[in-house]
Amino acid sequence: MSLVIWAEGRLVAPEEAALSAVDHGITVGDGVFETCTVFDGQVFALTRHLARLRRSATGLGLEAPDEEKVRNGAAAVLEAAVAADGPFDGRLRITVTAGVGPLGSMRVPGAQSVVVAAQDSVMAPESSSARSPWPRNERSPIAGLKTTSYAENVVALAHAKAEGADESILPNTVGDLCEGTGSNVFVERGGELLTPRLDSGALAGITRALVLEWGAEAGLPVREARPGELPFSVLDEVTAGAAHLALTSSGRNVQPVTRLDGVEVAAGELTLAARDVFENLCRERLDP
Structure with missing residues (x-):
């Protein structure tokens, strides 16, 4: 299957712009992420991953991610992927950044960007x-x-x-x-x-x-x-x-x-x- 991406409430093509050029995740790497395993089109251990996403965000000084928004993004990506190619094994990546900010290290409170992507993959045995x-x-x-x-x-x-x-x-x-x-x-x-x-x-x-x-x-x-x-x-x-x-x-x-x-x-x-x-x-x- 091809890469399926959801960014801020909509599905986007891999070559399509999805975040601002001055998103803090791009300019200074100000963000957190999780990579989850997908079995038969379903996310494994999503609750644990979301708990760690929240811990990482708060440890970085970011506001706790909107869990409902993240879950909605994951559901939209998997629904689109399964509809296109059927259930698959692979990975799902959740990225939350500090959102649009200045060109320095200071961030803008309350801004946040969420991107979710899924792709099939095969695990190597060793x-x-x-x-x-x-x-x-x-x-x-x-x-x-x-x-x-x-x-x-x-x-x-x-x-x-x-x-x-x-x-x-x-x-x-x-x-x-x-x-x-x-x-x-x-x-x-x-x-x-x-x-x-x-x-x-x-x-x-x-x-x-x-x-x-x-x-x-x-x-x-x-x-x-x-x-x-x-x-x-x-x-x-x-x-x-x-x-x-x-x-x-x-x-x-x-x-x-x-x-x-x-x-x-x-x-x-x-x-x-x-x-x-x-x-x-x-x-x-x-x-x-």
Whole structure:
């Protein structure tokens, strides 16, 4: 299917102008977004995504997004997409910006722009990842917020792409494992599946949270790491075959890393078990 876009109450073509040239989301990256998985033409975990959208907006100092407006946009996009090509698997992106503003960093209170887009896509079964030479700043005022100020991630991912990888894994400024540019990370070691703490600077991923919840429900030994338990050097254990790595996100679900820094690595048994649990439940529990 082609890309379907809804902007401020109307469907627009991909090549059609939808926002002002002086929208703060364009001029200074002043906005927040969510990317949701679509299963059979329906949005997965929309309530959780909208709650995180609200947290990101308020953390950025924006007014809480109009949830009804966002839901209406999502419904309009999916209705148009399904009408054109039938139910599909893919992704839906919700973007909320500070709206039209001045050419500087100051914003105009009360202005806001909402754009929703949907497109079909296929998730890759595994990942080839690379270590980032740049850290995530866990002390940044936007750490843990899903903002449209994404340039750091773009640069880190481009570096990984140049290395033949599809994701870049970042440390934080104190040398702990943090996250990928658009994913959370899990390390399988010592008979457990561990993910970095959120105070590492990592985003509170929707899929990450569900892996912790559903994994525990299924009896899997999955948990947040203790302080200092996952240094960035744990990736040396992965390339040595003593540990295993997985990525989670709305674009990946639970995805084993089978190549790290050009080294072939194996998927872990717990990783594959967590992937099976997630795949079995995500279509049954559409709004967990």
